[in-house]
Amino acid sequence: SQTIHQWPATLVQPVGSPLSLECTVEGTSNPNLYWYRQAAGRGLQLLFYSVGIGQISSEVPQNLSASRPQDRQFILSSKKLLLSDSGFYLCACTGLGEKLFFGSGTQLSVL
Amino acid sequence: AQSVAQPEDQVNVAEGNPLTVKCTYSVSGNPYLFWYVQYPNRGLQFLLKYITGDNLVKGSYGFEAEFNKSQTSFHLKKPSALVSDSALYFCAVSFKAAGNKLTFGGGTRVLVKP
Numbered sequence: 001s002q003t004i005h006q007w008p009a010t011l012v013q014p015v016g017s018p019l020s021l022e023c024t025v026e027g028t029s030n031p032n033l034y035w036y037r038q039a040a041g042r043g044l045q046l047l048f049y050s051v052g053i054g055q056i057s058s059e060v061p062q063n064l065s066a067s068r069p070q071d072r073q074f075i076l077s078s079k080k081l082l083l084s085d086s087g088f089y090l091c092a093c094t095g096l097g098e099k100l101f102f103g104s105g106t107q108l109s110v111l
Numbered sequence: 112a113q114s115v116a117q118p119e120d121q122v123n124v125a126e127g128n129p130l131t132v133k134c135t136y137s138v139s140g141n142p143y144l145f146w147y148v149q150y151p152n153r154g155l156q157f158l159l160k161y162i163t164g165d166n167l168v169k170g171s172y173g174f175e176a177e178f179n180k181s182q183t184s185f186h187l188k189k190p191s192a193l194v195s196d197s198a199l200y201f202c203a204v205s206f207k208a209a210g211n212k213l214t215f216g217g218g219t220r221v222l223v224k225p
Contacts, residue, residue, distance in 0.1 A: 034213075036215075043201070043215055043216065043217035045215075046213070090155065092155075100145075100155075100157070100213055
């Protein structure tokens with residue numbers, strides 16, 4: 001079955017600094033990959049999804065970008081973080097039977 | 112566009128009592144429906160799904176959900192709640208024509224009191 005590695009687990013960054021969150025997947029090939037953000041204590045918002053290398057779809061306009069340089073690698077980035085970028089970020093991939101497998105998440109605090 | 116609604120922000124239930132978490136959806140075509148659970152300080156875990164077939168779906172940890180097409184609902188249920196079921200529960204919908212992107216509800220916090 002799929003395993004998703006996501007790091008770091010927690011991150012504290014100053015406003016205006018760059019961001020790079022990495023996600024790698026094991027146990028599958030050519031997965032659909034996703035970045036979600038969860039506001040404190042509440043719902044999940046889809047930020048980006050990718051159906052293949054170099055193919056990125058953005059769901060909401062924002063200060064973030066995503067890249068997929070390899071089949072099982074998905075990176076979330078920002079050139080300059082904003083306070084509003086704080087949140088819990090989850091990487092996910094689709095597995096058999098359409099269900100999503102999630103990474104353990106990254107808690108980002110922008111100060 | 113697909114959407115999911117979880118009308119209750121929080122559900123409180125006594126241990127041993129039945130638990131229901133409500134979910135309604137809106138989607139064109141035949142939906143795929145999911146429930147996920149998030150325990151404190153952890154990532155999301157898959158509970159169960161409806162793709163096709165029997166409307167009553169059984170999942171992990173004794174949870175089940177019933178797909179009701181006429182009411183466009185997919186409520187999550189457990190006959191006897193445990194304190195350890197206290198968590199944040201998310202309903203989600205996708206359909207194949209949309210590339211299987213999941214749209215999540217806002218989440219419902221379940222608090223099971225001993």
